Amino acid sequence: MIAYGRQSVNEDDVEAVAQVLRGDWLTTGPTVTAFEHALEALTGATRCVSATSGTAALHIAYAAAGVGPGDEVVTTPMTFVATASSALALGAEVRFVDVEEDTANIDPAALDASVTDRTKVIAGVDYAGHPIEIDTINETARRVGALVVEDAAHSIGSTYKGRAVGSLADLTTFSFFPTKNMTTAEGGAVAALDAELGQRAHEFHFIGLVRDRDRMRYPDEGPWHQEVHEYGLNYRLPDVLAALGLSQLKRLEAFKARRAAIFARYQEGLAGVDGIRLPTRREHVDPIWHLYPLRVLGGRRREVFDSMRAAGVGVQVNYLPVYWHPLFEDMGFKRGMCPNAEQFYAEELSLPMHAELTDAHVDQVIDAVRAAVGG
Numbered sequence: 001m002i003a004y005g006r007q008s009v010n011e012d013d014v015e016a017v018a019q020v021l022r023g024d025w026l027t028t029g030p031t032v033t034a035f036e037h038a039l040e041a042l043t044g045a046t047r048c049v050s051a052t053s054g055t056a057a058l059h060i061a062y063a064a065a066g067v068g069p070g071d072e073v074v075t076t077p078m079t080f081v082a083t084a085s086s087a088l089a090l091g092a093e094v095r096f097v098d099v100e101e102d103t104a105n106i107d108p109a110a111l112d113a114s115v116t117d118r119t120k121v122i123a124g125v126d127y128a129g130h131p132i133e134i135d136t137i138n139e140t141a142r143r144v145g146a147l148v149v150e151d152a153a154h155s156i157g158s159t160y161k162g163r164a165v166g167s168l169a170d171l172t173t174f175s176f177f178p179t180k181n182m183t184t185a186e187g188g189a190v191a192a193l194d195a196e197l198g199q200r201a202h203e204f205h206f207i208g209l210v211r212d213r214d215r216m217r218y219p220d221e222g223p224w225h226q227e228v229h230e231y232g233l234n235y236r237l238p239d240v241l242a243a244l245g246l247s248q249l250k251r252l253e254a255f256k257a258r259r260a261a262i263f264a265r266y267q268e269g270l271a272g273v274d275g276i277r278l279p280t281r282r283e284h285v286d287p288i289w290h291l292y293p294l295r296v297l298g299g300r301r302r303e304v305f306d307s308m309r310a311a312g313v314g315v316q317v318n319y320l321p322v323y324w325h326p327l328f329e330d331m332g333f334k335r336g337m338c339p340n341a342e343q344f345y346a347e348e349l350s351l352p353m354h355a356e357l358t359d360a361h362v363d364q365v366i367d368a369v370r371a372a373v374g375g
């Protein structure tokens with residue numbers, strides 16, 4: 001079976017992890033700091049905070065943004081459930097805005113029409129690695145006094161108008177799950193443009209501990225003293241995994257180039273085939289392609305999915321519209337609410353996409369698609 005997504009771990013990555021295991025700091029040590037600084041250098045963000053997963057990163061970002069009961073988080077249904085469910089964890093209400101019918105990213109015009117003065121956060125997702133229309137979205141957010149969280153689980157290394165993902169929104173979240181563009185096994189990070197938001201993110205992921213003497217209520221308690229002012233969790237990524245992340249970051253450009261070559265090979269090999277539609281890219285973005293989201297037309301997605309799997313090609317579907325999950329359905333969300341997202345879901349089929357696919361694998365996938373839709 002050709003895997004639809006998987007990690008690329010080489011001997012340098014293994015050695016980097018082994019070195020930390022032999023050292024003094026398994027967690028809360030210098031490799032975590034080095035990884036966070038490397039993420040800052042890559043993204044141009046003021047402060048990066050590493051975390052135990054992309055889901056944790058979203059929870060941290062929403063907490064840093066001050067999301068709570070009575071607030072509204074406006075987001076896209078075309079994402080992994082965590083983008084929306086992490087906001088529920090803080091007691092917020094979630095509102096879904098439909099996606100653009102081609103990129104499957106949140107529609108900036110529909111978004112602008114949907115925000116209210118209760119909107120605390122707008123959460124967009126760079127679906128497949130293609131950045132959201134951030135300039136328009138930031139304008140909408142400013143108009144209503146909301147913050148923007150960019151869920152960049154798919155898009156570390158992408159750029160928008162020449163600017164790096166991580167420097168575009170108030171807060172950006174990453175995931176380092178093995179199928180993503182780079183991995184720490186489990187892991188994630190939050191990038192903040194504003195130092196204060198970054199500090200809030202840091203404290204929430206570190207049990208809420210305050211160690212800055214100037215901010216302490218009881219500064220003269222003693223050198224051992226630390227205080228908790230607001231609720232926090234332990235979402236710390238250990239040094240062992242930060243070492244893998246740091247090593248993988250050095251390979252990110254190579255991963256991006258390989259993914260771009262695979263994307264181009266699919267585009268060329270599938271051009272002109274009837275019954276399918278190929279992914280689009282806006283001129284002003286340079287994505288790292290996390291997914292290759294093919295569209296299967298004519299109600300044949302399931303049939304093509306089954307015959308691809310039978311042919312040994314690990315295809316996947318990304319994603320069930322979030323409000324179709326029983327969690328959201330039971331809250332009263334109804335099918336039909338976001339027609340573009342539902343249509344996209346009905347047609348979408350993610351072809352294998354990862355840095356270790358060979359050209360021969362890609363050609364085998366192309367042949368399997370042609371056989372499946374042609375037959």
Ligand SMILES: *Cc1c(COP(=O)(O)O)cnc(C)c1O
Nearest residue numbers: 053054055079080082153175177
């Ligand atoms: C993978 C993913 C997440 C969650 O990341 P985990 O590291 O798996 O918790 C969140 N949002 C999107 C869009 C994702 O693809």
